Amino acid sequence: MRPIALTVTAPKRALLPSRISPLLGAMRQFAGFSLGSLLSRESLRVLIPLLLLWELLPRLGLVPVTLLPPPSSLVHTLKFLLTRMSLVQHLGTSLLRYLLGSLLAVLLAVPLGVVLGWNSLIGRHALPLFQILAPIPPPAWVPLTMVVLGVGLPMQVFLIFLGVFYPVLFNTYQGVRDTEPRYLASARVFGASEFTVMVWVLFWSALGPIVMGLRIGSSIGLIMLVVAEMFGGQSGVGYLLLQSKEYFQIDRMVVCMGILGGFGWFMNELLKFLEQKYARWRFIH
Amino acid sequence: MAGRFNDRVRKARAKIVCCAVLVVCLLQLAACSQKIEATSVGTGNGGTLKIGSDGSPLLGPLYAAAHPRAETGTPNWSIIRFGSGGDVGYALLAGKLDAGFVETNKALKLLQAPGGNSLKVAGALQFPYGATLVLRKDLNLRLGDLAGRTIAAQEPDCKLLHQFRKDALRAGVKPADVQVKFMPFDEMIPALEAKTVDAVLVKGSYALLAQNLGHKVLYQNWDIKAGDDCCPAALAQTDYFLLVRETAVGSLKPLLRELVATGGLPPAQLRQAISRQIGYPLAALEQFPLPTYAPVSGDLRKTLGERQCARSL
Numbered sequence: 001m002r003p004i005a006l007t008v009t010a011p012k013r014a015l016l017p018s019r020i021s022p023l024l025g026a027m028r029q030f031a032g033f034s035l036g037s038l039l040s041r042e043s044l045r046v047l048i049p050l051l052l053l054w055e056l057l058p059r060l061g062l063v064p065v066t067l068l069p070p071p072s073s074l075v076h077t078l079k080f081l082l083t084r085m086s087l088v089q090h091l092g093t094s095l096l097r098y099l100l101g102s103l104l105a106v107l108l109a110v111p112l113g114v115v116l117g118w119n120s121l122i123g124r125h126a127l128p129l130f131q132i133l134a135p136i137p138p139p140a141w142v143p144l145t146m147v148v149l150g151v152g153l154p155m156q157v158f159l160i161f162l163g164v165f166y167p168v169l170f171n172t173y174q175g176v177r178d179t180e181p182r183y184l185a186s187a188r189v190f191g192a193s194e195f196t197v198m199v200w201v202l203f204w205s206a207l208g209p210i211v212m213g214l215r216i217g218s219s220i221g222l223i224m225l226v227v228a229e230m231f232g233g234q235s236g237v238g239y240l241l242l243q244s245k246e247y248f249q250i251d252r253m254v255v256c257m258g259i260l261g262g263f264g265w266f267m268n269e270l271l272k273f274l275e276q277k278y279a280r281w282r283f284i285h
Numbered sequence: 286m287a288g289r290f291n292d293r294v295r296k297a298r299a300k301i302v303c304c305a306v307l308v309v310c311l312l313q314l315a316a317c318s319q320k321i322e323a324t325s326v327g328t329g330n331g332g333t334l335k336i337g338s339d340g341s342p343l344l345g346p347l348y349a350a351a352h353p354r355a356e357t358g359t360p361n362w363s364i365i366r367f368g369s370g371g372d373v374g375y376a377l378l379a380g381k382l383d384a385g386f387v388e389t390n391k392a393l394k395l396l397q398a399p400g401g402n403s404l405k406v407a408g409a410l411q412f413p414y415g416a417t418l419v420l421r422k423d424l425n426l427r428l429g430d431l432a433g434r435t436i437a438a439q440e441p442d443c444k445l446l447h448q449f450r451k452d453a454l455r456a457g458v459k460p461a462d463v464q465v466k467f468m469p470f471d472e473m474i475p476a477l478e479a480k481t482v483d484a485v486l487v488k489g490s491y492a493l494l495a496q497n498l499g500h501k502v503l504y505q506n507w508d509i510k511a512g513d514d515c516c517p518a519a520l521a522q523t524d525y526f527l528l529v530r531e532t533a534v535g536s537l538k539p540l541l542r543e544l545v546a547t548g549g550l551p552p553a554q555l556r557q558a559i560s561r562q563i564g565y566p567l568a569a570l571e572q573f574p575l576p577t578y579a580p581v582s583g584d585l586r587k588t589l590g591e592r593q594c595a596r597s598l
Contacts, residue, residue: 064399151478234472234481246371247391248398 026277033276034269069251074258077251085240085252091259094236097153098225101160105217109165110210113172114198117206123173134166138220139227146231156228163224164217171213175206211275218267222260334362334536337373337385340563342497342570343412343490343524344386345555346578348562350543362540364562374528377404383533384540386410390471392526396593403531405595406581407541410525413574414511416445417492418504420484421477428453428504432462434483437473441465445486448509474498490524493573497565507574519584524576534595544578 037043051071058065069077081087116123141162149155179202187201203210229238237256244252338344351364365382367373373385374395384407387395395401418436420426426434431453438446450460466482473485474495484503487495488511492502512518527544529537547555556570581594 067399150480151475152480234468234476234479246369247394248371248374248401249394250398 030270030273033273034266037269038265067250069254074251074255077255081240081252081255087240090236090240094225094229094238097156097228097236098160098221100153101157101224102164102218102221104157105161105164105221106168106214109168109213110172110203113169113210114176114202114206116169117173117176117179118194118198118202127173130166130169134170138162138224142227142231151231155231156225159228160221160224163220163222164214167216167220168210168213171209171216172206175209176202178209179205207279208275211271211279215268215271218271219264222264222267226260332536334383334533334540335365335381336362336540337365337367337376337382339368339370339373339386339388340366341386341525342493342559342563342565343410343576345559345576346410346544346547347386349547349550349555349558350540351562352558360540360543362537370525374398377528377530380530382530384527384529384537386525387528388471388525389520389523390469392528393520395528396589402592404528405531405534406526406585406589406593407529407534407537407595408527408544408578408580409523409582409585410527410576410578411522412488412490412493412524412576413507414509414522415489415492415505415507416448416486416509417489417502417506418449418484418486419477419492419495420501420503421480421482422499422501423480424483424501426483426503428456429458431458431484433464435464435466435481437466437468437476437482437485439470439486440467443486444509444512445488448506449486449504452504452506474500488521489574490576493570496569496572502572517584517588519582519588523585527578529595531595541580545580548577 054068055070055072057063058068058070065073078087116126138159141159145155145158149158183201183205184197187197192200225236226238226241229236230242237259241253241256241260244250244256336347338347347364351360351362362383365376367376370386370388370391373382374387374391376382377385377387377395378398378400389409392406396404396406418428438449440446446465453463454460466476468476470487470491473482473487474491476482477485477495477500478498485491485495489505489507492505496502510518511521527541552575555575556567559565559570560567581589586594
């Protein structure tokens, strides 16, 4: 039987373009990696009793059903949100805002962090400014941002940017500062330019802390997404959450919270996976 | 020399740390004393009643009633301000308030929510209905320039829209030339702020809120009566419901009497009360009619159902 099975699967693989095949492989690897941590015996020992409690408490009348809707009833709410409230569109809008803000933050924070860590003179001059600005809670920027950028996409993207920027910047900076001096010495002995040192030594050496910063930043970015969508947006999961809260639709609110939690978990797992894949040396140690 | 310098630096650092600790302690003390004062306002005098509000300029009668007058003395209730009507609702459900003003749509949902059956409608705040077209603050247009622009309206069969189309036609604007987006009243001002529409067609009360944000009134017609096939007049005319906890109905009678009495106040006094309470510019208020408080009418009782309303007070 085995040779027949092989002849069936081989042509299917051959149909895939050579670029897609590794991508599918990586996706399969990621699914195994992320679901592996979620469905591990340890996490299931905590999750299953919690879910059971959540289902049973309202059903037994110990907690009002409408204040804490059981998970089984939320399936209907999710269906309603998908069919009647254009949930997919709201998700798409939120995702666009989130990715734009995060991408902008990463594109600015990583090179800046590398430069600040590479040159201590620049670091000493610029770092105090960021250290003063960073502790300001991102939601405190909302009024000023509204005045400067108005209400709309730029404001929302900027608020998400603020949430992601500082953790990535400081982690990159610290990662670069912690680079083994012998790596730098080796690169310079072989005649590497300072730009090469920054791109090929400092950045890769700091990749672990950068990903750690991204993981922290992605969570803060998600908080800021909800804050941003509370102001002036008429779309997005944060907006749906706020509307549900204002109109006492607790089941819809719980579904939105679940979606945000699920997305946060997904981002965290994705970044963990990327860290394991591209910053392998951290795990070898 | 270096040793002496280091000693000085160490002493200076110790002083700075001591000063910082002292400042933190003083701030804590100040915060604690403020908290004690705030608590005594809420629970002192053997039970001061707590009335929730979201700080809207439409709650004029409440602000006027809160102001101590010679004939009534100091009220035995205090206004607790929240960020939104939804928050007032949750505080009512949690039993932290005795009564609260909640926007009509939210109040209707709240009465159906868990624990909502312990709340009763004791009265309504009404504002003249009217059709108002509010233009975005960054635009400078006349009614005749609306062709090609996008306005927001509540529903295709909305009374306001029909009236506006008639009036706009008189000003030379073909209804087909104006694009219309449909959305609830609550979403119109945020849409205006987000620049997704150029103007919004709202009932009178929303125009007051929009003008506070700097938007401009382009057209007004106060001759429209509330109520159509979609929304009964008793609800369309109402902007806020006064919701009371069933157990507090009796003790709220003086407040309700005060609220009714505000109907006899001169308009200037009511406007001053709003301005004083929430810092709303007096000049802006003068361009609008005033909100009035009304006890639950027969129509409202019929629309909401007897169970949702407080017994006749």
